[in-house]
Amino acid sequence: MAEEQYEQNLILAAEDCDQETFDKIHKFSRSDDRIISKLIAHGPVLLQGGRGSGKSALLIEAFSKLFPQNPEGSAIGIYLSLRHLPLLRSSGKDYETIFCGLLIERIRALLREVPLEFNAEPVVGSIQSAIAQLSSDVGKRIVLMFDDAAHIGRETSLAEFFDIFRTLSSSTVSCKATIYPGVTQFGTRFDVYNDATVVDVTRREDQKGFDRQFLEVIEARFPKLKEFAPTASDLNLEKVAGFLGQSVLGNMRAFVFLCNAIQESAEQSLGFNLLTQSLLDLTSNYYWPLLEEVSPKLGKYTPMVEPARQIANTLFQECGTSGKRFALVHRDVIARLSKPFEILEYVGFTARRDVSRGLKSGGRGTRYALSPCILLEFIQGKRLTSDLFDRWRNDREEPFEFHVKGDKLAGVLLPEMVHTGELAILQEPIEKLGKSNAYPYGLTQNMMETLKSAEINTVRDLAETPDDKLDALPYIGPAKVKRIRNVVGQAVWM
Amino acid sequence: MPSSELHPLARLLGGECPKDSDLGKIVAHLGKTLAGLIGEARILDFSRCEAPQVSILGPYFARGILEVGFSMLLARLDPFRVLVLRQVQQSPDYEVERRNSCALQWKGDFLPDEKVDENLWRPSRKPKDITRALLGDYHDHVFWRPSFVNMRDNIPEGCGGQWLSDLRLVSPDSFTRQIRSRAERAYTASSKGIHHEFVIPLAAYYDTQQILELLTEAIAVTSTLALVLNSGGHIPFCLASSEALTCFESIQEEVQEING
Numbered sequence: 088m089a090e091e092q093y094e095q096n097l098i099l100a101a102e103d104c105d106q107e108t109f110d111k112i113h114k115f116s117r118s119d120d121r122i123i124s125k126l127i128a129h130g131p132v133l134l135q136g137g138r139g140s141g142k143s144a145l146l147i148e149a150f151s152k153l154f155p156q157n158p159e160g161s162a163i164g165i166y167l168s169l170r171h172l173p174l175l176r177s178s179g180k181d182y183e184t185i186f187c188g189l190l191i192e193r194i195r196a197l198l199r200e201v202p203l204e205f206n207a208e209p210v211v212g213s214i215q216s217a218i219a220q221l222s223s224d225v226g227k228r229i230v231l232m233f234d235d236a237a238h239i240g241r242e243t244s245l246a247e248f249f250d251i252f253r254t255l256s257s258s259t260v261s262c263k264a265t266i267y268p269g270v271t272q273f274g275t276r277f278d279v280y281n282d283a284t285v286v287d288v289t290r291r292e293d294q295k296g297f298d299r300q301f302l303e304v305i306e307a308r309f310p311k312l313k314e315f316a317p318t319a320s321d322l323n324l325e326k327v328a329g330f331l332g333q334s335v336l337g338n339m340r341a342f343v344f345l346c347n348a349i350q351e352s353a354e355q356s357l358g359f360n361l362l363t364q365s366l367l368d369l370t371s372n373y374y375w376p377l378l379e380e381v382s383p384k385l386g387k388y389t390p391m392v393e394p395a396r397q398i399a400n401t402l403f404q405e406c407g408t409s410g411k412r413f414a415l416v417h418r419d420v421i422a423r424l425s426k427p428f429e430i431l432e433y434v435g436f437t438a439r440r441d442v443s444r445g446l447k448s449g450g451r452g453t454r455y456a457l458s459p460c461i462l463l464e465f466i467q468g469k470r471l472t473s474d475l476f477d478r479w480r481n482d483r484e485e486p487f488e489f490h491v492k493g494d495k496l497a498g499v500l501l502p503e504m505v506h507t508g509e510l511a512i513l514q515e516p517i518e519k520l521g522k523s524n525a526y527p528y529g530l531t532q533n534m535m536e537t538l539k540s541a542e543i544n545t546v547r548d549l550a551e552t553p554d555d556k557l558d559a560l561p562y563i564g565p566a567k568v569k570r571i572r573n574v575v576g577q578a579v580w581m
Numbered sequence: 582m583p584s585s586e587l588h589p590l591a592r593l594l595g596g597e598c599p600k601d602s603d604l605g606k607i608v609a610h611l612g613k614t615l616a617g618l619i620g621e622a623r624i625l626d627f628s629r630c631e632a633p634q635v636s637i638l639g640p641y642f643a644r645g646i647l648e649v650g651f652s653m654l655l656a657r658l659d660p661f662r663v664l665v666l667r668q669v670q671q672s673p674d675y676e677v678e679r680r681n682s683c684a685l686q687w688k689g690d691f692l693p694d695e696k697v698d699e700n701l702w703r704p705s706r707k708p709k710d711i712t713r714a715l716l717g718d719y720h721d722h723v724f725w726r727p728s729f730v731n732m733r734d735n736i737p738e739g740c741g742g743q744w745l746s747d748l749r750l751v752s753p754d755s756f757t758r759q760i761r762s763r764a765e766r767a768y769t770a771s772s773k774g775i776h777h778e779f780v781i782p783l784a785a786y787y788d789t790q791q792i793l794e795l796l797t798e799a800i801a802v803t804s805t806l807a808l809v810l811n812s813g814g815h816i817p818f819c820l821a822s823s824e825a826l827t828c829f830e831s832i833q834e835e836v837q838e839i840n841g
Contacts, residue, residue, distance in 0.1 A: 117837070127790050130766060161788035161790070223781060
């Protein structure tokens with residue numbers, strides 16, 4: 088693919104965008120505004136959501152409304168991405184020192200242009216005092232935003248992070264952090280109910296403005312699709328945008344992948360044939376490979392991917408056959424298979440809608456919405472019809488029940504967890520990052536050869552090579568460095 | 582909303598309390614006060630980032646909504662407490678200038694003043710050691726959990742707006758702990774604005790966004806508890822599920838209007 092074409096189609100993670108691009112392509116609904124408001128206001132918040140749900144985008148949008156990004160902002164906003172390899176492997180005092188070093192550097196960089204000084208030692212106590220002083224000097228409260236702090240595959244506990252989160256929070260300083268559905272260990276000092284408000288990033292089709300938000304994203308990122316607006320009288324682009332959003336359970340990254348694919352293949356109006364093909368393609372080119380991509384970065388939970396795949400097959404098979412879009416799983420089953428269920432939620436196969444609902448067959452359980460995109464693969468005929476379209480737009484269907492006494496999920500057994508020294512992905516050769524369904528914007532053959540000639544053989548080598556060294560390699564310029572960084576980021580980080 | 586009409590939050594909190602009874606009169610008075618607080622909060626000018634009037638009055642309204650709303654919840658669950666208070670306030674010995682030991686306290690009446698040890702149901706525990714705080718552990722088990730389960734089973738999917746969607750992600754076991762923490766945080770944040778204890782300018786801390794968030798949270802917490810309360814199998818004066826839901830949805834619409 089030509090470089091320009093690549094840049095045009097590159098699916099940027101929010102944290103990789105410059106401000107201008109960010110403003111252009113990110114659209115927020117009323118429900119998102121509610122979350123942004125919580126991020127700007129005082130008070131500790133843990134923003135929870137699966138991969139590609141838009142956590143970083145919400146954090147960055149909130150950050151842009153605060154001082155110094157917004158000179159009128161009434162609070163100082165500090166956004167810090169913790170995509171920093173040494174943090175993954177360190178613990179205790181080492182973690183604190185690295186974390187504090189990154190935070191100090193970031194605060195200084197942000198305040199340099201104001202200009203304001205920030206003097207602190209890389210220990211939490213010192214930062215705490217310096218931030219309190221800063222707040223008092225400037226006369227503004229402070230909001231610290233930590234992105235990518237909680238990596239599920241982290242070998243050491245996340246207790247250090249949550250300790251710091253708690254310690255830095257005060258009456259004038261509030262901390263916000265993004266976490267994943269699988270992050271459940273907060274350490275002994277952190278009480279998730281008392282020390283933070285957990286906000287779920289969910290986009291559901293029954294929210295006001297759901298269709299409109301996805302239409303706006305299409306208009307901003309895929310204007311060409313407007314040319315292929317549906318011609319059927321009962322279908323319009325907003326309805327289709329909403330349906331596509333619903334098909335990926337409101338996951339923005341999957342939605343962008345889907346629209347990309349539709350835009351590339353659209354030759355006729357957006358009708359059921361094109362939608363069917365696009366959804367099936369997304370399932371085989373994005374969703375299933377995602378399990379493969381995620382597996383080596385889950386650390387000790389890597390063996391849980393296989394049971395997650397088995398569960399997915401069972402859920403989708405049973406629901407697809409019976410024409411249901413929701414699964415209600417007995418709580419005892421969830422308790423036994425919690426981690427694989429969390430993985431499925433993280434990769435966007437399912438979305439929790441209700442954590443305690445009565446089963447007709449007795450007991451209570453969790454109600455999940457299944458991705459209609461994947462469900463289509465399990466429906467007889469694998470074809471999206473007008474009838475199915477209308478049925479899926481109706482959120483009030485009864486779920487398919489998986490009772491604890493049933494045998495449908497009883498055969499899924501949990502393997503032993505492996506306690507390895509580091510994430511498996513770091514030990515993989517760089518060929519792992521080659522262009523594939525798992526890494527659609529992965530490394531080209533030429534890139535890999537260039538890297539290997541410079542003794543960069545593993546993902547770890549690549550992650551640890553500084554940008555200037557990469558830039559100095561033959562045929563690798565700033566655009567390719569950015570691409571390499573993006574693919575390494577996708578591979579290592581959640 | 583016409584002034585003669587009861588505010589939906591007041592209706593949700595007060596339920597079908599008989600109007601002519603002493604309890605009904607207390608609930609009606611509190612409902613009117615609550616409607617007044619929300620009405621006054623609505624006319625604040627939220628269009629500017631920093632507005633002195635918003636910074637000064639916003640925390641007062643937020644705390645008022647929490648206190649009055651919680652008093653109404655307590656009146657429904659523990660009428661004895663508010664009826665006694667009413668008698669005390671009507672007694673000739675009652676003086677407004679002196680601290681009244683019988684007054685409703687945030688810690689004690691609404692939130693427990695101390696944590697109960699692990700075994701709530703220890704037979705040797707004396708009744709006076711059993712907290713009757715609205716969001717205490719005993720109320721959690723006796724009222725909130727069963728009502729919360731009833732509520733989520735009785736209200737159809739897709740109804741109740743964003744607040745109910747969020748609530749469906751909370752397990753019955755953690756509902757009270759979570760709402761207690763939200764209430765405590767909103768109450769503390771608004772109290773700091775009333776007591777003027779900050780070393781940074783008040784307007785910088787209580788900017789428009791912060792006040793809107795605080796008011797939204799105060800109303801959301803109170804409405805959520807009121808909705809759950811109306812689903813209680815053994816709670817008196819409950820509204821029909823459909824009316825409770827209508828009130829809950831219209832409160833959310835009003836809050837959305839306030840937020841612009």
